[in-house]
Amino acid sequence: MLSIGLIGCGTIGTSICKAIDNGTIEAELVAIYDRHLDDVDKLLSTLKNSKPQVMEVAEMIKNIDLLVECASQEAVYEIIPTALHAHCDVMVMSVGAFSDEKLYKTIRELAKENKCKVYLPSGAIVGLDGLKSASAEEIYSVTLTTQKPPVGLAGAPYIIRNKIDLDKITGKTVIFEGSASEAVKEFPANVNVAATISLTGIGFEKTRVKIVANPALTRNIHEISVEGSFGEFTTRVENVPSPTNPRSSYLASLSAIATLKKLSDPIQTGT
Numbered sequence: 001m002l003s004i005g006l007i008g009c010g011t012i013g014t015s016i017c018k019a020i021d022n023g024t025i026e027a028e029l030v031a032i033y034d035r036h037l038d039d040v041d042k043l044l045s046t047l048k049n050s051k052p053q054v055m056e057v058a059e060m061i062k063n064i065d066l067l068v069e070c071a072s073q074e075a076v077y078e079i080i081p082t083a084l085h086a087h088c089d090v091m092v093m094s095v096g097a098f099s100d101e102k103l104y105k106t107i108r109e110l111a112k113e114n115k116c117k118v119y120l121p122s123g124a125i126v127g128l129d130g131l132k133s134a135s136a137e138e139i140y141s142v143t144l145t146t147q148k149p150p151v152g153l154a155g156a157p158y159i160i161r162n163k164i165d166l167d168k169i170t171g172k173t174v175i176f177e178g179s180a181s182e183a184v185k186e187f188p189a190n191v192n193v194a195a196t197i198s199l200t201g202i203g204f205e206k207t208r209v210k211i212v213a214n215p216a217l218t219r220n221i222h223e224i225s226v227e228g229s230f231g232e233f234t235t236r237v238e239n240v241p242s243p244t245n246p247r248s249s250y251l252a253s254l255s256a257i258a259t260l261k262k263l264s265d266p267i268q269t270g271t
């Protein structure tokens with residue numbers, strides 16, 4: 001059975017651990033870690049069948065087949081190269097880190113050298129299958145429009161640097177328009193999906209991102225519009241925010257669980 005170690009015991013990490021614990025994912029949860037040890041303890045107390053050890057990455061990678069990152073973009077720098085050196089496969093949620101071309105190339109090369117896989121779930125968006133198919137030929141444009149309630153953008157470096165008072169936003173307001181490359185740096189915990197789209201489609205510079213704060217919403221909406229030699233499509237998802245982290249949509253947790261489930265399934269659907 002697949003042995004899993006997980007870094008980041010917040011919203012997505014907790015959902016994954018529970019899905020392993022209740023048998024939805026066929027795997028053994030061997031080790032977990034978070035920089036907030038009280039969050040680790042809280043999670044451990046909810047698990048009925050799994051008894052993971054609390055270990056930092058250096059120790060964890062000696063005991064697992066697959067390392068799951070659901071922590072932060074900064075964690076990707078710290079842990080993913082280390083795990084690949086140790087021949088562990090990895091699943092990354094903080095995909096925005098890959099806008100750093102040097103990091104992306106290093107991880108790609110390490111994965112090849114060590115015969116490892118790097119799994120990047122679709123996360124909070126729908127339509128990655130179509131984009132992947134379309135990328136077999138020419139794609140002319142890709143645009144992501146993300147709308148979140150103002151609280152779903154709180155804490156982003158762009159909001160803080162530009163002193164945007166989210167409490168004062170009373171109507172639908174465009175907060176940011178630019179490349180995916182800028183978007184994932186300015187909103188590292190809000191639009192990792194822009195990175196997954198960029199890696200699948202036409203890259204971080206050509207992918208356009210618009211971020212809208214909309215106080216009338218209770219859901220996180222992501223719309224993707226793609227034009228290419230295949231024709232064009234638009235997808236739209238209205239995501240329920242995770243109760244424990246309004247920035248992260250619940251679908252992102254489900255997508256991580258689905259990716260891990262797929263690893264033990266002999267039949268693989270979708271492109």
Ligand SMILES: NC(=O)C1=CN([C@@H]2O[C@H](COP(=O)(O)OP(=O)(O)OC[C@H]3O[C@@H](n4cnc5c(N)ncnc54)[C@H](OP(=O)(O)O)[C@@H]3O)[C@@H](O)[C@H]2O)C=CC1
Binds near residue numbers: 036071122123189193
């Ligand atoms: N690909 C996608 O579609 C999506 C990706 N995400 C991303 O996935 C990641 C997890 O999301 P979510 O579970 O909602 O986040 P949470 O904030 O709920 O949980 C993350 C936990 O990991 C901890 N952490 C961060 N960095 C490290 C580190 N270097 N070492 C150990 N622990 C660390 C955090 O601590 P602290 O609070 O101190 O940072 C926090 O306790 C985030 O980066 C998020 O932006 C989220 C939604 C969709």
Ligand SMILES: O=C([O-])CC(=O)C(=O)O
Binds near residue numbers: 123194220248249250
């Ligand atoms: O969960 C979402 O709606 C998207 C998100 O936070 C991310 O991509 O970082």
